[in-house]
Amino acid sequence: MLTDLLHPPQAILALADGTVFRGQSIGATGQTVGEVVFNTSLTGYQEILTDPSYCRQIVTLTYPHIGSYGISDEDVESSKVYAAGLVVKDLPVRASNFRAGKTLDAYLREQGTVAIAGLDTRRLTRVLRTTGAQNGCILALAAGEAITQAHIDTAVAAAQAAPSMAGLDLAKVVSRTSSEVWTQTEWKLGAGYGTQAAPKFHVVAYDFGVKHNILRMLAERGCKVTVVPAQTAAADVLALNPNGVFLSNGPGDPEPCDYAIRATAELIESGTPVFGICLGHQILALASGAKTFKMKFGHHGANHPVKDLDSGRVGITSQNHGFAVDAETLPAHLRATHISLFDGTLQGIARTDKPAFSFQGHPEASPGPHDIAYLFDRFIGLMAQA
Numbered sequence: 001m002l003t004d005l006l007h008p009p010q011a012i013l014a015l016a017d018g019t020v021f022r023g024q025s026i027g028a029t030g031q032t033v034g035e036v037v038f039n040t041s042l043t044g045y046q047e048i049l050t051d052p053s054y055c056r057q058i059v060t061l062t063y064p065h066i067g068s069y070g071i072s073d074e075d076v077e078s079s080k081v082y083a084a085g086l087v088v089k090d091l092p093v094r095a096s097n098f099r100a101g102k103t104l105d106a107y108l109r110e111q112g113t114v115a116i117a118g119l120d121t122r123r124l125t126r127v128l129r130t131t132g133a134q135n136g137c138i139l140a141l142a143a144g145e146a147i148t149q150a151h152i153d154t155a156v157a158a159a160q161a162a163p164s165m166a167g168l169d170l171a172k173v174v175s176r177t178s179s180e181v182w183t184q185t186e187w188k189l190g191a192g193y194g195t196q197a198a199p200k201f202h203v204v205a206y207d208f209g210v211k212h213n214i215l216r217m218l219a220e221r222g223c224k225v226t227v228v229p230a231q232t233a234a235a236d237v238l239a240l241n242p243n244g245v246f247l248s249n250g251p252g253d254p255e256p257c258d259y260a261i262r263a264t265a266e267l268i269e270s271g272t273p274v275f276g277i278c279l280g281h282q283i284l285a286l287a288s289g290a291k292t293f294k295m296k297f298g299h300h301g302a303n304h305p306v307k308d309l310d311s312g313r314v315g316i317t318s319q320n321h322g323f324a325v326d327a328e329t330l331p332a333h334l335r336a337t338h339i340s341l342f343d344g345t346l347q348g349i350a351r352t353d354k355p356a357f358s359f360q361g362h363p364e365a366s367p368g369p370h371d372i373a374y375l376f377d378r379f380i381g382l383m384a385q386a
């Protein structure tokens with residue numbers, strides 16, 4: 001351990017444009033590729049790593065000290081780490097938190113996640129902001145090995161050979177393959193939402209890479225939640241007699257998810273209340289006739305101001321997306337409900353003819369403010385009226 005501290009194993013991050021950063025390996029040994037994105041959250045590294053929406057993405061955290069509060073079993077958003085890799089400035093030598101069961105580096109090794117520390121994440125972020133998100137490769141050597149030019153050439157070539165995120169359908173890759181009723185032992189229903197034995201609503205939730213806290217927040221609002229695989233047909237969902245359908249977040253490009261777009265169009269048409277988050281929002285938009293596009297470097301952070309156009313209120317939101325719905329392409333039956341105050345892009349939409357709406361950010365995330373949680377209550381309201 002002491003030798004590790006004095007002579008940490010070496011690692012490099014190579015970008016597809018040939019930029020190379022040197023640092024130390026803090027996770028598994030080996031090589032990983034993915035789209036390199038930056039996230040500006042001060043906390044939440046564990047929720048970020050386990051968010052399936054980060055599948056095939058290498059996450060750079062711009063906050064300089066990452067790992068100080070360790071890893072706790074309760075703070076996962078899914079069953080494993082989905083991010084393709086992690087880039088941080090500084091991993092504190094000790095983690096301190098009574099809830100923590102292990103350190104971040106031990107967790108990364110256990111999960112087989114390749115990660116790098118000790119590089120200038122400010123410089124990296126400037127590169128990504130200027131050029132846009134681009135593919136990269138982390139190469140992490142075993143203790144005692146030294147970086148050579150051959151390693152650098154290998155990493156740059158691997159970054160250049162990685163597939164572009166545009167056009168990739170990853171929802172069906174991360175989705176569960178069989179239906180499951182969401183159960184949680186420690187939860188209480190809000191007032192007026194029935195009992196745990198007899199919840200008031202039945203929600204069928206599409207798993208495109210769903211985060212656990214979404215399911216918890218639906219359950220806490222009196223919903224029995226049946227989670228179904230990404231490729232479930234609309235008829236099979238309707239056969240379950242849901243009060244509402246939820247479209248989850250998820251990785252990749254929404255446009256190739258033709259099965260989900262088709263099913264969503266049919267479900268909206270049936271008049272069943274539909275609520276979508278992030279990838280689910282993009283799919284609801286595509287199913288309604290709007291278009292999506294790839295953003296330059298997307299939105300990844302925990303303090304993005306978003307304006308609710310109906311109330312005029314501004315909420316501080318969590319964001320994690322690289323694609324967006326093009327506001328110029330909204331058909332007559334879709335109206336804009338929210339916009340980003342960072343760049344004016346669309347953040348929420350609602351159908352004018354059907355009980356269906358969606359949000360680009362993450363109302364379930366809890367980095368501090370819960371400003372957007374009211375959208376879950378709006379979905380409950382639609383089901384109550386239906």
Ligand SMILES: NC(=O)CC[C@H](N)C(=O)O
Pocket residue numbers: 053248249250251252253254277278279280320321322323324
């Ligand atoms: N968090 C998400 O659901 C992300 C949606 C989509 N993969 C995007 O990057 O835009």
